[in-house]
Amino acid sequence: MDAAVMYGPGDVRVEKREEPRIVEPTDAIVRLSATCICGSDLWPYRGFDALDWPAAMGHEYVGIVEDVGSDVTSVRPGQFVVGSFFASDNTCEICRAGYQSSCVHRVGVAGAQAEYLRVPLADGTLVATPGIPDDDLVPSLLAASDVLGTGWFGALAAEVGPGKTAAVVGDGAVGLLGILSAKQLGAERIIAMSRHEPRQQLAREYGATDIVEERGDEGVERIKELTDGLGAHSVIEAVGTQESMLQAIRATRPGGHVGYVGVAHGVELPGQELFFSHTHLHGGPAPVRNYLPELIELIWNRTIDPGRVFDLELPLREAATGYQAMDQRRAIKVLLRP
């Protein structure tokens, strides 16, 4: 089968790999309908993370169940499923508390930029849709697999809610879907921090009421101006750099909440500033599995349309072009068709 493999920074190739088979009785094999390139895939692509090269890429996926192991009971061949990027048993105490991405048996999913994927712990990882979706729903369901689930977790971690002002640091797919999530969760006002016109437009369509183009301390000042000098109640951080984390913390009012979902790179938080900021800090890898049933329902009912973050669609064999487009910020997010 075709699969995208990263050989080193900037070097993605689509090559023939053996089709995966059931290994454990809890596995499922999924024939992928769509997959995509994640903002986090750019960290190794840009040389900020070292992988075990060559590395099979991809952790976002939807598709048709092809085969299941003997212990799998909740999904069956022929069903359309959405998966999460950490496989989880969904039964341990941590999963039951809503943190499937820290499941005591978690397994990172990799190799989803391919035609087929072996998903471990299928019962605790995959969620079947009510039927085979219409084609136009596929991008939105694929978004639920990571970027929507991550934006949703960011909004929940930031305790977005009715009557509150939310701000979003980062205008990538996760930031944009953080806006959609904040809107869906009832935020009264949503401030998008973005300086890219096409992204600003999608931000507004997803529910942003204000746009702040400034960054760093200037951006923080603008947010304070918009919030009676106090800062936002809820700030979603969707980048993962030192600058973006400080921007998020400083833009939050005392007692407010920062939900941080950008994978932290080179971040060292100054303890004393954090102490006197009086903010709440919560985040990490989103427990997507926890939200999939609700998110699938919202998509199925056409209440939300997160798939609009995919502004470039390519055949899987052109994955390298997709990586380039995202690296150069010519595309927000690239959908790949196996």
Added chain:
Amino acid sequence: MDAAVMYGPGDVRVEKREEPRIVEPTDAIVRLSATCICGSDLWPYRGFDALDWPAAMGHEYVGIVEDVGSDVTSVRPGQFVVGSFFASDNTCEICRAGYQSSCVHRVGVAGAQAEYLRVPLADGTLVATPGIPDDDLVPSLLAASDVLGTGWFGALAAEVGPGKTAAVVGDGAVGLLGILSAKQLGAERIIAMSRHEPRQQLAREYGATDIVEERGDEGVERIKELTDGLGAHSVIEAVGTQESMLQAIRATRPGGHVGYVGVAHGVELPGQELFFSHTHLHGGPAPVRNYLPELIELIWNRTIDPGRVFDLELPLREAATGYQAMDQRRAIKVLLRP
């Protein structure tokens, strides 16, 4: 009047200072019944913080209202009051959200190790007791002014509650009262991290069910052993060093809560570790004013006895001896009688 003044690290003198008078119409003058030395006073005493020398010390206080400014309506001369270490208006949006120690008009209180104290924003800062307290209640009411309020905030920030396991890093007065608070808030199991026998004993009397003597990663391992390998649900951090913060974060299970109330000194939190820890982090200077009515009631009804953290009582004029005793850990907390 007599007042304790720090002239530099290790140099505390009691000297004559002018009695304070009403300056603003929102002020009150309190004749102090008792005051004390705070663990945070040891930071400058040990040379870790520079103050504007010579510095009038003290921010914990109870006493009788002597005089009030023309705008003060909620307390009157003759009443016994408990104060908080940040003066607050208790009416702004931040106060109303429960964060009086980040009030938009907050003023740090200093100079309480003295016979009289001017308290700004008296209506929003002081709380009168139901009557003049019995002598034996005075230490507990004094504790409410900071260390109990701070331990209480730590427990709330760590979301301690029924059915949960709490752990407490630090066995100073705040840590010990964090244990008392966790017990009062219904924690099922309370693990005290302490290696000092007399403090362990008070910890047990306040509600600790387990004692862990190990520190650092060894201490974390012990806590994991006690919690099915997962870590505590709620960890109260009551020290403020890099080691204690990492110990607290690492002892918390994914999805659990760290409530940190030790004033951070030299703390730099590693962003990526924090990200993957999946913990909630909240803390800062305790909004004591928010909790005073409830804490005073619990003390007045003799439900709790936080005053037991005072294991040395001295006349104010011997403040220097009190600082030495706390610095050398010969006393948990020193009460000073003006």
